[in-house]
Every structure is written in structure tokens, then in C-alpha cells.
Amino acid sequence: MTVGIVLLAMIALFVGLRLYAVLGQRTGHEQRPLTRPEATPGVEAAPAKADAPATAAEPTGLAFDQGAAAGVRAIIAADPGFDVARFLEGAQGAYRMVLEAFWKGDREELAYLSAPQVRDAFEAAIAAREAAGQTLDNRLVAIERASIDAARLDGKDAEIEVRFDAFVVAVTRNAEGEVVAGSLSDAIPTNDIWTFRRDLKSQDPNWLLVETDEAGA
Numbered sequence: 001m002t003v004g005i006v007l008l009a010m011i012a013l014f015v016g017l018r019l020y021a022v023l024g025q026r027t028g029h030e031q032r033p034l035t036r037p038e039a040t041p042g043v044e045a046a047p048a049k050a051d052a053p054a055t056a057a058e059p060t061g062l063a064f065d066q067g068a069a070a071g072v073r074a075i076i077a078a079d080p081g082f083d084v085a086r087f088l089e090g091a092q093g094a095y096r097m098v099l100e101a102f103w104k105g106d107r108e109e110l111a112y113l114s115a116p117q118v119r120d121a122f123e124a125a126i127a128a129r130e131a132a133g134q135t136l137d138n139r140l141v142a143i144e145r146a147s148i149d150a151a152r153l154d155g156k157d158a159e160i161e162v163r164f165d166a167f168v169v170a171v172t173r174n175a176e177g178e179v180v181a182g183s184l185s186d187a188i189p190t191n192d193i194w195t196f197r198r199d200l201k202s203q204d205p206n207w208l209l210v211e212t213d214e215a216g217a
Contacts, residue, residue: 063088064148065163071151075158079200084148090207091162092146095194098209099168102126103136114209115197121212133175141167141187149193149215156201163215164192191215 063084064072076082094113101109105126111119129136145165152159168190171182195211198204 065150068148068151068161071153071160072148074153075151075160075200078153078156078158087160087207088146088148088162091194091196092143092164094196094207094209095143095146095162095164095166095192096140099138099140103138105130105135118209118212134180135173135177137171137173137179137182137184139169139184141169153200156199157197158200159195159197159210160207161193161195164190164194165215166190166192 072084098110098113100106101113102122102125107119107123107126110122114122143164143166145163147163148160149163150161166189167187169182169184169187171184172180174180191214193213193215194209195213196207197210198207
């Protein structure tokens, strides 16, 4: 998916009330966001403690899609400290943080959390929204599912695709604060796949958001 296609899909969200969002097995409501580290850029996917055992590489419940098992095994082999449950916990925190930053138009936070090409698409959509005099009053109600859809290791670079099935309240307001689309009482389902990347040889434990896409229902 090109950045241009991502941008068009995001702008379509504002008009059509379909959220387009630009990391164990874990489901539930009102996930807590990650605490932003002061010294390290990026989104840290809750790395395992030094004495924590590595997670088994075989699929378990909703944590893995069967097709992702080989890639997860390769990542664990290259980085024995990688823990699937901790990664997915961090992914859910990242999902919430990025969405909230985008909805608020917080460019600084988005730059911190995402790779340049994703950040540029977010910023273009924010600029278009501001030019139209619109604001978003959106809320992430629940993350029903977060699971690894695909995983791969290319040399030292690891990439993991995470599927998020969630419910969002999406409301658009005009310059006067009036609701022009959406409702605070109705949550809509969203299905997204976000791709995170990390250099496993780096001392930096953070995974960056490098691509966003819509997933099938």
C-alpha cells in the first residue's frame, strides 16, 4: 500500500465514519497505554526482562496466525529475549497511543511513534482536517483482539504484522463544535493490520510503526 492510498483511506474515515487507523494472547477492554520513555525514541513493545524465559514459538490461541509461526520462531532464534505476550501487550498500548495522537492532531507524538512515511501520511490527513475546520472527538472503546498475522526476519530486521479488531466511537465536529458526523453513543467495529519493525542487533528495544492497512472483517 502506497502512502497516497493510506492517506485517501484515512480521509475517507472522516466522511464515511469508518475508522482507518494508520504491537501471549491478550484480549479485553480499556487497555492501558504504554508509558513513554524519556530517552529513547519510538514505541517500546514491552521487552522481556533479562531473566524472563522466552515464549514458545508455536501458535497459541489468538496470539498467532498459523502462517506466522515460522517467522516468530526465526525472530526468537535471533533474539531469545523476545516475548510474544509482552510484544502484543505493547502493541495494544501503541495502537491506542497512535490513534489518540492522530485524533488530537498531536504531530510530535506521531513523529515519536511512527516511521517517516507513516508520519507523513498522518500529518497530511491532519492538515486536511484542519483546513476543513474539523476536529475529531473519537474514542477507543475496546480492543477485542490483537494477534500476530505475519512475522518475518530479513537479516537483522524483524517485521511483525498485528491485526487489531476493535470498537471505536467516531464523531466529527465543525469549527463551531457541532457534530456533523457520527454519534457518541454508537461504537463502530474496526479491523486494522499494523506492521512494526525493529533492528534486532540494536540496543534500542523499540519497534516502530512502518505501515498501516485495513484488514478484512
